[in-house]
Amino acid sequence: MAEISFPLPDLGEGLIEATVLEWLVSPGDQVERNQPLVEVETTKSAVELPSPQAGKVVRIHGGPGDKINVGEPLIVFEVPDNTAGIVGTVPKEEAPKRRVRLSAVLDED
Amino acid sequence: MSNSILESVDAAGDSTPGRTGTSAGTPASTIVMSMQQALNRALDEVLAENPKAVIFGEDCGQLGGVFRITDGLQAKHGAQRVFDTPLAESGILGMSVGLAMAGFHPIPEVQFDGFAYPAINQIVCQIARMNYRSRGTLPMPITLRVPSFGGIRAPEHHGESLEALFAHVPGLKVVSPSNPHEAYHLLKYAATRPDPVIFMEPKSRYWQKGEVNLAHGEAGAGSPTGAKVMREGRHLTLVAWGAMVARCLQVAELAAEDGIDIEVLDLRWLKPIDAEALAASVRKTRRAVVVHEAPLTSGLGAEVAQLITQSCFDTLRAPVERVTGFDVPYPSGDLEDEYIPNIDRILFGIQRVLEYKRG
Structure with a gap:
């Protein structure tokens, strides 16, 4: 297993920090990609941050009311080794399927 | 090869393609790993062996790359040698030109195939021809890693096959590994070349594991240049590269059920193409099918078909x-x-080729 840290992303032009309003996940939770993780408030708006990936939550940083700077750790996931990248999925390894049969009279010269 | 006028003097004296058959035996230095791990290991070793090697790209540093190819390298080798760049491919490749001029060996990453388009000017007009333009005084030892081809259900610009585009540019070399073993050795080789190499990683194969023989040379990996016979056969040659090699190997197994004995040739180097290997294989099998993900028209399959036709x-x-x-x-x-x-x-x-009747 590997740990992957997700830092607070840049939430908008010029914003350098955000305040945690409410965590929607807890350590130990298994989350899916795009699942809402946390509600944070910036000087512009309150937003829910979707998870960048699937994984098990190991740690969350900051409780309600705490300020977190952009780029500082927000949440740490535990993922199996060799999982998909952040974009796309891992192709399934399937037994090859066929419908086409070959037929040929081969001249073995 | 024919484009030798564009090549720098290779210190290793090893720019001639040579073929390597399927290796026999399992040496002690063989370990099982995924292509992602094999590429990561190769980059780690390149950084350790060459103090002038630097790795950079979007999310390559802190995050370790969206496919984790550069995972842990910044922590191990420092943020001056493995670092993040802005979302600006033209800048990433432009910076590579300057670094190469200053004596570094840049190993930039373009995060996805389709993101290479904004950098085409730097690649084609600068990287590919700076050595030629400067009469050999400004070589461009740049290894451009491009996660390539499709198969991972990703959005637009994340599944494209640019090999024909790159291969058409004089001054560039193009290579694509088909499995973890090839990935390790071809990347280590590419990253020590004095000339620019476009290294196309088949992203749909990043996580499949395979045996990697870490030993170099004839006792281990064999030659890192030229094409490679991945399966020997008598009746027909399937020519492929990247992710299509694994699929062609599956097809060969299925064809064997029907009594058709298929040879699978992993082209590996898409520029220069190993014409001798194509000739040697098809002279034996007398039939050939080229498989690639890229669109048909002006794809590299046309070049392969012509090389085969010329010799066979x-x-x-x-x-x-x-x-x-x-x-x-x-x-x-x-x-x-x-x-x-x-x-x-x-x-x-394959069936179309098998049932073809002359005249």
Whole structure:
């Protein structure tokens, strides 16, 4: 297993920090990609941050009311080794399927 | 090779393609790892062996890359040698030109195939020809890693096959590994070249594991240049590269059920192409099908077909067939199984060759 840290992303032009309003996940939770993780408030708006990936939550940083700077750790996931990248999925390894049969009279010269 | 006028003097004196057959035996230095791990290991070793090597790109540093190819390298080798860049491919490659001029060996990453387009000017007009333009005084030892091809259900610009575009540019070399072993050795080789190499990583194969023989040279990996016979056969040669090699090996197994003995040639180097290996294989099998994900028209399959025809015209039993993607923009993930050559389409291509009748 590997740990992957997700830092607070840049939430908008010029914003350098955000305040945690409410965590929607807890350590130990298994989350899916795009699942809402946390509600944070910036000087512009309150937003829910979707998870960048699937994984098990190991740690969350900051409780309600705490300020977190952009780029500082927000949440740490535990993922199996060799999982998909952040974009796309891992192709399934399937037994090859066929419908086409070959037929040929081969001249073995 | 024919483009030697564009090549720097290679210190290793090893720019001649040579073929390597399937290796026999399992040496002690063989370990099982995924292509992602193999590439990561190769980069780690390159950084350790060459103090002038630097790795950079979007998310390459802190995050370790969206596919984790550079995972842990910044922590180990420092943020001056493994670092993040802005979302600006032209800048990433432009910076590579300057670094190469200053004596570094840049190993930039363009995060996805389709993101290379904004950098084409730097790649084609600067990187590919600076050595030529400067009469050999400004070589461009740049290894450009490009996660390439489709198959992972990703959005637009994340599944494209640019090999023909790069291969058409004088001054560039192009290579694509098909499995973890090839990935490790080809990347280590590419990253020590004095000339620019476009290294196309088949992203759909990042997580499949395979045996990697870490030993170099004839006792281990064999030659890192030229094509490689991945399966020997008598009746027909399937020519492929990148992710299509694994699919062609599956097809060869299925064809064997029907009594058709297929040879699979992993082209590996897409520029320069190992014409001798194509000739040697097809002179034996007398039939050939080229498989690639890229669109048909002006794809590299046409070049391969011509090279085979040139050397094997008298012995060919049928015109060389191409089984490829279609002449459309790469489709969304829901449709990519229809786009990428699948087992049945490859078998149909084989059947067309098998049943061809002269005159």
